[in-house]
Amino acid sequence: MSQAADRTAPVRCEISDAVAVITIDRPERRNALNLEVKQVLAELIDAAAADPAVRVIILTGSDRYFVAGTDIGEMATMTPTSHTLQATDRVFNVLRRVDKVLIAAVEGYALGGGCELALCCDLIVAGETARLGQPEIRVGIMPGAGGTQRLVRTIGKYQAMKLVLTGEAVSARDALAMGMVSEVCQDGQALARSRELASTIAAMPPLAVRAIREVMQQGQDMALDSALALERRAFQMLFDTQDQKEGMQAFLEKRAARYQGR
Template sequence: MTDMVRTEIQGPVGIVTIDRPERRNALNLAVKQAVVQQLHTLAANDAVAAVVLTGAGGYFVAGTDIAEMAGMRPMDHVRLATDEVFHVVRGNRKPVIAAVEGYALGGGCELALACDLIVAAEDACFGQPEIKVGIMPGAGGTQRLLRSAGRYKTALWALTGAMIPAEDAYAANMVSQLVPKGQALARALQIGEQIAAMPPLAVQGIREVLRQGADVPLETALALERRVFERLFDSEDQKEGMQAFLEKRKPSYRGR
């Protein structure tokens, strides 16, 4: 299992790489389980402040393994928790950044959409082509896409299964940043290091209000934002950050 998913740590950033070249990193159950295991391990490591999720061989993830999925019945998906990896990515204690080269299709696109940020090479391609094999997205591909790109782009892409060039994905707010081919991982690591330098409690607070605020009325979201903002004034990091600013020195955050 771990042969197809490897993990390394560079400074404060953990890197999870899917490496299944013969299938362009397609997600089968073994890969999903290995990603879940590695993400849990990195989440428990206090030295890791952010995680980058990427694929080897010039591809992110070309989809879910159709050969494995073709014979599944509805209860197989429940019994095998085929959507667990997407929940673990989205609910991870550390920010997760997708570094996308090549294809991010089907489950691969959904895996990227579950991350906090997406850095994509300019020639990358996204897409939800499930309709072409008689099904539909089932791990966030309609709902997360709907919340970023809007109803009409989502309908176009999900109903036709069309490829989404990275430039179109960026214009539709699916992608955080475009970079030259081959530079997605390097840029994602830079962003991870920038986040690692920030106060951990503020990072957690921002991620909390972004996740919860997207699906509630604006007034409720503003109240949530204000509550988390006020809560941070009980932290040592708030005192340190403001005192360092006034003293014109670099702050030293401790996550408390």
């Protein structure tokens, strides 16, 4: 299955072989997130998440950039009330509810809201010269879409404090060493590598993929004993699936498994 995209839209989606690639395309502003982009992005993510043909969603940006941040020109005159009325955090709430694997393919800059967008994903693949960071403090504010909370859970208090309090961006290699990204590749290859990972994951048993995501996401905020119990229950439940029987039988018969998500 392949789905064409509207090349004039600020965000576009293409679906092929169980993978949806959602591209932010606002190159004149280095793909900065304005209200229109965030609205369309939320709608496309919602649609891809609801599509039974889609197993993995890739977020990326056009023209050698991921997202350089949130559009300061639009945000400068906003009030607390306008943030609420215009639901400026909607796309991040949508991402939090997605039950499919999310991959960020990062080239160039992933700063501010762009970094928070990447941090919503399960995997981050970054080009060699990509830079990631939360520079909000340099314009008088702070991260407001998960930057402080996801960073501290991802890289720990001391590294997270340094990034958020100084506003400094880090290189892809430093981000990899900090545990902030999954993999670094050659510039220009982040999307291609993300597609490879997406294809591998899309071929895995869907129920096991979903169980792994749920256990890891929920368990990270639990006491270890509770998280281990959650893991064990999910592990045992998978033995009631057709995919478990197919996977193990295929292994014993030395053939490729045919997973159905049942």
